[in-house]
Amino acid sequence: MKITLKDGSVKEYSQPMSVMDIAMDISQGLARAACAGSVNGETVDLRTVLDKDCELSILTFEDEAGRAAYRHTASHVLAEAVKQLYPQAKLAIGPSIDTGYYYDFDCESFSREDLDKIEAQMKKIIKEGKELEKFTLPREEAIQFMEERQEPYKVELIRDLPKDAVISFYRQGDFVDLCAGPHLMSTKPIKAFKLISSSGAYWRGNEKNKMLTRVYGTAYTKKEELKAYLDHLEDIKKRDHNKLGREMELFTTVDVIGQGLPLLMPKGVSIIQTMQRWIEDEEEKRGYVRTKTPLMAKSDLYKISGHWDHYKEGMFVLGDEEKDKEVFALRPMTCPFQYYVYKASQKSYRDLPLRYGETSTLFRNEESGEMHGLTRVRQFTISEGHLIVRPDQMDEEFKGCLDLARYCLRTLGVEEDVTYRLSKWDPDNSEKYIGDAAVWEETQDRIRKVMHELEIPFTEEVGEAAFYGPKVDIQAKNVYGKEDTMITIQWDALLAEQFDMYYVDQNGDKVRPYIIHRTSMGCYERTLAWLIEKYAGLFPTWLCPEQVRVLPISEKYSDYANKVLQQLRDNGIKATVDLRAEKIGYKIRETRLQKVPYMLVVGQKEEEEQKVSLRSRYLGDEGMKGLSEFIDEICKEIRTKEIRKIEVEEKAKS
């Protein structure tokens, strides 16, 4: 048999060989690093015996699938340790994940001390360096085997496997786990691992099921890599918007005001205001008209829209249908309000497309565990818009929305940080949606076509659509890797019917328009959170709540400092002055810590020459300069929304 290796070389063997044997034949080093194999592109266990010609790569920790096998074995070590320390614990599942692995147990929850004990036990197990042995059992025997071992979750998993599936197990010493693999040959190579945390998780991810205890861990081949990862976890906490945003006085929360109701403070408002003005102006350039519609409506409206049936528990309802003549609800979206703006007069095909925009405050009654900083809140403001278009204009208008969204992302400097997702309906769950299958398939095809034409890479996700249509969601990850929707563009061929919207075509017939629901940028609160984390608080100058601070050397130069300040403000620059009787070093330190991009130091020299000494976070001390020259430069930077690279090292805050 001929084995073609990654580098193109060919090995010939006269008898069947396991992947591990081949690795050993190539080199001892490779055999030591081997985690799994890849045969004709398919990941296999090191124990897999090859008997036909094929292409083989030996996967190590450097390969994604190899890393997964390595960490999966670490999760088995975790499970073995838990079973040794807590024999009554029942095993559920324990896969590898991006950042490591986890294992779910049905048992008492673990404290940090418990995790430390488990870690120590894992060390012992690894030191013993037990071999992992793979074996398979027929279905009935597999069930019986796990029943004898009193593992009800494993029994359930086996019962759900296809009838003809080969059921494999891995054994290390006394510990046996149902597992498809692949795994390392022994527990010995696991060099650097750490249990990160413990939390609850529902069995099979269903909240109706029992809550199990999940232990998260990670594992690396080198101690330094593990340390680097743990340091990274500490580091990202510093950019966490929920911490940094409060520290920088962008927002705060107050117990008595309520969950999910952050208070935006002056600096936070400044950033949001800047973005809002920019977006509103940009939309106007692109032919949008603006509406301003009520924050609440009678229940009747939501009954027409379908929200009363599909989304009532997510709304803040004012009043009681049993007792009150009128029941109101705070709006969770703007759609129907703008539809009634459309319906206020009769429309011709010549009027379309109509692009309505509104800076719209919405209310959603999220469950108490869902709220988070500025990213999941109960009241938020969004650059919401609805385009009422003729069916034949739909593709072009949809493209226009994507173009606007991408312009916004580009300008904010986050274009590279997003992924695009086509969110489709779930045909197996059709009662969650309105309209029939044909409409859904057609609109999904048309969105796909648009995305291909624009050459935007995207993934597809079943069951993520709105109840009235499929959509393109633009997703971003926060510092912890958790994904959120930043921008959404939704294709709606159905709601016009619900609201009896129409236009009159060339023939004088009434025709249903299509609707695009879209945001040009995510909600302002969430976008602010995203930018805080993206820039670690060092926002591009045009977004900074304070762009320049004037620092007089002593109180003697207050008058000149005030004069400089006034000129900056006259030019629309967000500037302040620090007139306190402090030393210049102190004022500079404070200004840097508050992340103000530019400082203008003024003293005797500057006053005599009518200049300023510039110090920026970009280049540090830049020396004396004419004030108008500086104003020209910064105004240009602000006008072009430039994202300047920060060259000056931030000194640690001690």
Place this chain on the structure above:
RNA sequence: GCUUUCGUGGCUCAAUGGUAGAGCACUUCACUCGUAAUGAAGGGGUUGUGGGUUCGAUUCCCAUCGAAAGCUCCA
């Protein structure tokens, strides 16, 4: 909503079943200063809230509100 953890001056944190302490910040005074912390003095907490146990609770128990991580959810 569920599991776990947490809640001490504006912020970061310390402490003990026996009348709460530090640093930063704040206020006042002195210094009038040249590129990351000038010095001194002072004010500020019924330890999230409400109960209970106890001679005594900030510490132990219960409830409640809020926060963090994860799960579920996100029209």
